[in-house]
Amino acid sequence: MAQLFVIDPIQHLNPTKDSSVALMQAVQKLGEQVWICTQGDIMTHGQEPIVCSHPITFEWIQPLSEGWQVANPWYRIGEIRLVPLTDFSCVWMRKDPPVDELYIYATHLLELGERKGVRIINKPVSLRSWNEKLGALRFSELMAPTLVANRLEPILAFANDCDEVVLKPLGGKGGQGVVRSHSKAPGFRALLELVTQQQQVPIMIQAFLPAVTLGDKRIILANGTPLGAINRKPLQGEFRSNLAVGGYPESTTLTEEERIICNKLSPILQSEGLAFVGIDVIDGYLSEINVTSPTGVREVERIDGVQLSDQIVKKLLYDKAY
Numbered sequence: 001m002a003q004l005f006v007i008d009p010i011q012h013l014n015p016t017k018d019s020s021v022a023l024m025q026a027v028q029k030l031g032e033q034v035w036i037c038t039q040g041d042i043m044t045h046g047q048e049p050i051v052c053s054h055p056i057t058f059e060w061i062q063p064l065s066e067g068w069q070v071a072n073p074w075y076r077i078g079e080i081r082l083v084p085l086t087d088f089s090c091v092w093m094r095k096d097p098p099v100d101e102l103y104i105y106a107t108h109l110l111e112l113g114e115r116k117g118v119r120i121i122n123k124p125v126s127l128r129s130w131n132e133k134l135g136a137l138r139f140s141e142l143m144a145p146t147l148v149a150n151r152l153e154p155i156l157a158f159a160n161d162c163d164e165v166v167l168k169p170l171g172g173k174g175g176q177g178v179v180r181s182h183s184k185a186p187g188f189r190a191l192l193e194l195v196t197q198q199q200q201v202p203i204m205i206q207a208f209l210p211a212v213t214l215g216d217k218r219i220i221l222a223n224g225t226p227l228g229a230i231n232r233k234p235l236q237g238e239f240r241s242n243l244a245v246g247g248y249p250e251s252t253t254l255t256e257e258e259r260i261i262c263n264k265l266s267p268i269l270q271s272e273g274l275a276f277v278g279i280d281v282i283d284g285y286l287s288e289i290n291v292t293s294p295t296g297v298r299e300v301e302r303i304d305g306v307q308l309s310d311q312i313v314k315k316l317l318y319d320k321a322y
Contacts, residue, residue: 001032001033001089002032002033002034002035002055002087002088002089003027003032003033003034003035003088003089003090003091003092004035004036004037004051004053004085004088004090004091004092005020005023005024005034005035005036005037005091005092005094006036006037006038006039006042006091006092006093006094006095006106006110007020007036007037007038007094007095008038008095008096009038010036010056010075010077015058015061015068015070015074015075016061016068016070016298016302017298017299018295018298019094019293019294019295019296019297019298019309020092020094020293021058021061021298022297022298022301022308022309023092023094023297023309023312023313024036024056024058025058025061025309026307026309026310026312026313027313028057028058029310030313030314030317032089033055034055034056034057034058035053035054035055035056035083035088036053036054036056036077037051037052037053037054038095039095039102039103039105039106040102040106041053042085042106042109042110043109044109044112047112048084048086048112049084049085049086049109049110049112049113049116050082050083050084050085051082051083051084051085052080052081052082053080053081053083054077054078054079054080054081055077055078055081056075056076056077056078057075057076058074058075059071059073059074059075059076060074061074068302085110085112085113085116085118086113086116086117086118088113088118089118089119090118090119090120090121090317091110091113091118091119091120091121092121093106093107093110093120093121093122093124093127093292093293094293095292095293096173096292096293097132097171097173097292097293098171098173099127099128099131099171099292103127104128107124107125107127107128108124110124111124111125121275121276121316122273122274122275122276122277122291122292123272123273123274123275125273126272126273126274126291127291127292130272130274130289130291131170131171132173132288132289132290132291132292133148133168133170133172133204133288134148134170134204135289135291136286136287136288136289138268139261139264139265139286142261142264142285142286143206143285143286143287144206144207144209144282144285144287145158145161145162145206145207146204146205146206146207147204147205147206148170148202148203148204148205149202149203149205150196150199150200150201150202150203151199152189152192152193152196152199155192155196155203155205156183156188156189156192158205159181159182159183159188159205160183162182162183162207162208163182163207163208164180164181164182164207164208165180165181165182165183165205165206165207165208166178166179166180166205166206166207166208166239167179167180167181167191167192167195167203167204167205168203168204168205168206169195169201169203169204170201170202170203170204177195178240179191179195180208180239208239209282209283209285211282211283212234212239212282212283213233213234213239214233214283215231215232215233215250215252215282216231216232216233216234216247216280216281216282216287217229217230217231217232217252217254217258217280217281217282218230218232218278218279218280218295218296219254219258219262219278219279219280219281220276220277220278220294220296220297220300220308220312221262221265221266221269221276221277221278221279222275222276222311222312222315222316223270223275223315223316223319224262224265224266224267224269224270225262225266225315226254226258226259226262227308227311227312227315228296228297228300228304228306228308228311229252229253229254229258229296229300230249230250230251230252230296230299230300230303231249231250231251231252232247232248232249232250233247233248233249233250234247235247235248249296249299249303250303251303251304255284257284258281258284261279261281261284261286262279265277265279265286265289269289274291275316276294276312276316277289277290277291277294278290278294278295278296297309297312
């Protein structure tokens with residue numbers, strides 16, 4: 001059996017940090033052949049989806065308490081081949097955001113394979129419909145006070161009701177473009193004009209949660225079940241805890257409140273084919289639902305000394321929710 005991973009170019013991935021590498025390594029451990037491609041390598045001849053892909057094998061990559069032990073080279077890649085998408089038992093859509101026009105096209109092409117019986121993680125139609133900021137609004141009762149708008153007046157009125165606010169671009173990732181401010185800050189109106197592109201583009205504005213200084217918890221769910229978590233803490237003087245902007249991970253466990261959040265999300269995520277998801281929780285409030293290429297697997301493996309990627313792959317392949 002063979003499985004395909006749609007990823008960013010392999011040479012750009014860091015094996016000690018990248019969750020896709022962890023998952024591919026886990027699939028290889030099961031004795032299955034791993035193939036890779038980029039989203040631009042997916043095509044179709046009539047209704048027959050095909051892919052320009054490479055077989056790949058991984059060498060030793062092992063987390064240690066003080067760091068990582070990595071073989072050099074850490075992967076070996078085979079010759080590119082044209083392969084029918086239906087030759088793969090499972091396709092993992094792991095292309096990092098942005099969810100742009102090319103990404104959308106790729107999900108449509110993957111859907112052709114899904115109709116012929118290929119399992120796609122995550123389900124293509126749900127990848128298109130679940131914006132990682134807006135998707136959380138399906139559970140708005142679990143979130144901090146939130147407004148999505150492009151008009152300045154409702155945004156200003158919302159900000160006036162909060163001590164501080166956080167402004168988030170709807171298409172951002174890794175904390176990029178997230179701004180903390182308040183309605184009395186000099187130039188606040190000009191800032192809103194900038195982030196809404198002169199009231200043309202909607203943004204998400206939320207009440208700022210001071211407890212974010214204690215951490216933003218990433219919880220990894222497979223088929224709706226929480227399998228691992230890390231607490232991401234911001235650098236001193238920073239409020240963003242995303243690892244991509246300097247946040248650092250620490251070991252954590254789930255609170256009862258966080259388990260309740262997972263239980264409320266689980267049936268909806270499973271019903272929509274969102275088998276592999278990373279949710280963010282701050283001070284008991286749901287912040288985001290990450291569905292495109294959830295991260296954090298390597299950090300859990302290193303800090304907690306568990307093979308989380310093995311657990312995820314076995315859960316998704318042998319305990320199918322849909």
